[in-house]
Amino acid sequence: MEHDSVVPHNVDLEPVQMVKATVFQSKELIAVATPERLFLLERIEARLTVVTEWETPTPCTCITFGPRWLIAGADRFFRVDLDSLAMLDLLDPADASLAALLYAAPPCGSFPMATVYLDGEILLCLQELGVFVDETGRRSRTPDLLWRQAPLEFAYSAPFLFVLFANAVQVIEIGSKGTAGLNQLVAMKTPRVAFSTQVETIISSEENGSAKLYSYSTRGKENTRASSLRRKLSVSSSTEAFHDHSLISQSSDRSWDD
Secondary structure, three states, rough: OOOOOOOOOOOOOOOOOEEEEEEEEEEEEEEEEOEEEEEEEEEEEOOOEEEEEEEEOOOOEEEEOOEEEEEEEEEEEEEEEEEOOOOOEEOOOHHHHHHHHHOOOOOOOOOOEEEOOOOOEEEEOOOOEEEEEEOOOOOOOOOOOOOOOOEEEEEEEEOOOEEEOOOOOEEEEEEOOOOOOOOEEOOOOOOOEEEOOOOEEEEEEEEEEEEEEEEEEEEOOOOOOEEEHHHHHEEEEEEEHHHOOOOOOOOOEEEEOO
16 A cells, blocks of 8 residues: 655655655565655665665656556656566557657656556646556556646545646546546635545645635445535535535534634
């Protein structure tokens, strides 16, 4: 299971930009991105050991662990096999439909911003669009996802992708292949991801001089909250779509005055 972690003081690294961790074959592995390198560490009791490291052409913008691999985004997407520790380009050059992503060089190309693992598929979130590929780096479905504005952050709590803009959140329901789900823009002032896991995303917003939290959760065997969110967003484009007690628990819905 993937989770965020903090690098202890007993490992001397360059300035840390991003940290992700996972458990692979009973080993706790930690990926640490610095401005010029990506490190893979292993935690053994209270000690961290550098397993290997790679140079990155540009600073990493995203890191995601899968069942047997790690994907990192820099100037393009890379895949690291956790068995062999080999780093290769993720996208398959034999897939002609991905040519625009493979050969468009920054700053003309669309740079990586986030990745989402979807049980055998990977959603690559770039500056202008989202592309679905399989674990071999070939396109797995069409059409691509298009963002309504310039994205600042992404979060995913199945089955919804939250795309945060300067003053709105785009909510996209990612269903099975060949199905079209919810895709709606929700007005929200300066939204930011406060917390996000596969089952819950909390988004903060500045409203009338105070910070307000909006929580979306998919806990429970029956996804009644997802159904409720679909109904609310189908008739509303305001932040009230999130502010509904069928979606938000009392403990998560609160504000702090300045």
